[in-house]
Amino acid sequence: MLSYFIRKLGKLLLLATVSSGVSALLALSLFSMISQTKGGASLPYSPLYYGAVWGIWLLMTIGTSTLLSRLSADAVFQIRVSLIRRILGTAYDKLERAGSSRLYNVLISDVTSISNAFSELPTFIFNLILLVSCLSYLAYLSPMLFGVLAVAIGISFMVSRTLIGKLARRSRDMRDSQDAMMDGYKGMLEGSAQLAVDAARKQHYYEHDLQRRAEQLRKHERGFRMMWDLNRGVTVALVFLLLGVVTEAGRRLGDQGLVMSYALIITYCAGPFGMVMNLLQQFAHARVSLSKIDSLQIDGDKSLAAPVAHAPAWNTIQFSQIEFTYRQEGAEAPFVLGPLDLEIRKGEVIFITGGNGSGKSTFIKLLLGLHEPSAGSIYIDGVKQSWADNEGYRALFSMVLSDFYLFGQVLDGSGKAAADAQVVSLLERFKMASVVKVLGGVFDTVRLSQGQRKRLALVSAISRERDIYVLDEWAADQDPQYRRTFYEEIIPWLQQSGRTVVAVTHDDRYFPIADRRVDFEAGRIRLESNRFPSRTDQTVATPDYATVSA
Numbered sequence: 093m094l095s096y097f098i099r100k101l102g103k104l105l106l107l108a109t110v111s112s113g114v115s116a117l118l119a120l121s122l123f124s125m126i127s128q129t130k131g132g133a134s135l136p137y138s139p140l141y142y143g144a145v146w147g148i149w150l151l152m153t154i155g156t157s158t159l160l161s162r163l164s165a166d167a168v169f170q171i172r173v174s175l176i177r178r179i180l181g182t183a184y185d186k187l188e189r190a191g192s193s194r195l196y197n198v199l200i201s202d203v204t205s206i207s208n209a210f211s212e213l214p215t216f217i218f219n220l221i222l223l224v225s226c227l228s229y230l231a232y233l234s235p236m237l238f239g240v241l242a243v244a245i246g247i248s249f250m251v252s253r254t255l256i257g258k259l260a261r262r263s264r265d266m267r268d269s270q271d272a273m274m275d276g277y278k279g280m281l282e283g284s285a286q287l288a289v290d291a292a293r294k295q296h297y298y299e300h301d302l303q304r305r306a307e308q309l310r311k312h313e314r315g316f317r318m319m320w321d322l323n324r325g326v327t328v329a330l331v332f333l334l335l336g337v338v339t340e341a342g343r344r345l346g347d348q349g350l351v352m353s354y355a356l357i358i359t360y361c362a363g364p365f366g367m368v369m370n371l372l373q374q375f376a377h378a379r380v381s382l383s384k385i386d387s388l389q390i391d392g393d394k395s396l397a398a399p400v401a402h403a404p405a406w407n408t409i410q411f412s413q414i415e416f417t418y419r420q421e422g423a424e425a426p427f428v429l430g431p432l433d434l435e436i437r438k439g440e441v442i443f444i445t446g447g448n449g450s451g452k453s454t455f456i457k458l459l460l461g462l463h464e465p466s467a468g469s470i471y472i473d474g475v476k477q478s479w480a481d482n483e484g485y486r487a488l489f490s491m492v493l494s495d496f497y498l499f500g501q502v503l504d505g506s507g508k509a510a511a512d513a514q515v516v517s518l519l520e521r522f523k524m525a526s527v528v529k530v531l532g533g534v535f536d537t538v539r540l541s542q543g544q545r546k547r548l549a550l551v552s553a554i555s556r557e558r559d560i561y562v563l564d565e566w567a568a569d570q571d572p573q574y575r576r577t578f579y580e581e582i583i584p585w586l587q588q589s590g591r592t593v594v595a596v597t598h599d600d601r602y603f604p605i606a607d608r609r610v611d612f613e614a615g616r617i618r619l620e621s622n623r624f625p626s627r628t629d630q631t632v633a634t635p636d637y638a639t640v641s642a
């Protein structure tokens with residue numbers, strides 16, 4: 093990730109570092125001029141020269157601040173965008189395993205800690221240069237006194253390193269507690285209606301989940317802050333220790349002027365020294381965030397700029413000995429789907445039925461190419477599909493799953509904003525035209541009832557003009573009248589235009605609508621019943637998008 097940043101912001105980082113370094117050296121030369129003025133004697137350089145250096149230093153400092161603030165904002169932007177792209181390019185099942193709470197936390201807190209650390213790099217380099225320059229100058233003033241100082245600095249460095257190691261461990265504990273807290277927030281917000289009605293549950297959730305997690309987080313935050321402040325305190329204490337060591341050594345050497353110069357420069361260096369130590373702490377914290385991101389395996393590398401894959405021409409999709417197992421930590425007997433053998437033919441209406449937990453939705457996700465089969469293969473017209481390169485395969489589908497998200501923007505078959513007239517005609521068909529307006533392909537509201545939102549989701553899915561519609565219990569939230577319209581009008585209308593429909597349903601009275609019903613039980617196909625056994629011999633219509641969209 094660091095190399096990614098350096099690639100993206102390398103020039104700005106270099107500029108900010110050089111400018112920080114020059115400012116540091118100018119500041120040091122100002123100090124050197126002052127420190128050479130002993131006992132109220134005049135400056136060794138003319139006031140004009142001092143004023144000129146001061147002026148340049150001021151300009152450089154203003155310029156550096158501007159560059160640093162730009163670098164900081166750019167770093168936040170770059171890491172945010174890079175994470176978004178990684179998440180968008182990551183396989184669905186990896187995201188599902190990571191869980192939304194952990195992903196939200198990465199997007200919120202890890203983005204901040206990494207970008208803070210990165211944007212502080214020039215400040216770190218600035219202060220490091222300042223520190224090294226100060227130390228070099230001290231070595232130049234008196235190598236012997238510097239030798240004494242170097243031993244004290246070495247010891248200080250070892251102490252700080254140990255403390256920073258402890259801080260990283262505390263940071264890791266704190267980050268884990270933040271994930272748990274985020275999970276608690278999620279329950280509180282997503283379950284707000286249940287909690288509002290059920291006071292006992294609210295109290296229980298507060299005491300057993302939220303409060304406990306908050307206490308755990310407080311404990312780890314306290315440990316982290318304590319270690320952070322301890323490290324800072326130790327830094328200040330070390331500066332005093334160094335001053336004491338220098339004063340004593342100088343007294344023994346009998347050179348008060350030298351001691352004065354040393355004390356002045358060490359006092360000046362206390363700021364940069366503290367800053368370097370502070371930033372080392374921040375880097376340790378950011379490293380924990382980076383390891384958090386790595387642990388989620390959001391390693392998506394599919395470029396968003398890559399051309400969108402086109403769906404292949406097809407007549408049959410064949411599942412051959414397909415198996416899938418949910419990877420669950422600690423689960424004794426994880427759910428196993430398959431082995432499945434199934435053929436989907438173009439233009440068919442297939443209903444997927446079965447009891448709760450029988451594997452219908454899991455099958456749907458395999459069909460959509462969202463889960464990678466653990467065994468078996470998928471063939472299109474006899475050609476084996478590669479999981480690693482299944483963008484084209486996925487482009488065959490449009491769907492409304494049971495946990496769908498309703499996007500406000502409607503897209504057409506080419507991925508552009510859909511024409512309003514086309515969307516309005518679909519809204520009319522779904523009896524939504526009086527409820528929702530569309531402007532520039534965007535619904536004016538998505539704050540609707542669940543059944544209405546599902547209708548809009550299907551309008552959106554149809555607008556994409558894809559070959560196969562996959563619907564997971566779409567009609568479950570519709571009123572009986574519209575449920576009937578869905579089964580007796582919408583599905584036949586889609587089929588007549590050459591579309592294939594694969595729908596999960598529990599509505600047994602409408603089962604005869606389907607050409608085929610595939611019934612699941614305990615992850616296996618229990619029964620496959622055909623309404624038209626000879627359907628494969630029929631000529632299948634080519635999809636007529638104009639008819640469907642109109």
Ligand SMILES: Nc1ncnc2c1ncn2[C@@H]1O[C@H](COP(=O)(O)OP(=O)(O)OP(=O)(O)O)[C@@H](O)[C@H]1O
Nearest residue numbers: 188418420427446447448449450451452453454455
């Ligand atoms: N994300 C998941 N992680 C682990 N196991 C899961 C996950 N989702 C589902 N399962 C397991 O897979 C089994 C089948 O789930 P699936 O959602 O496919 O059932 P379904 O037939 O669609 O049920 P329903 O009719 O209730 O929607 C479940 O019993 C559950 O044990």
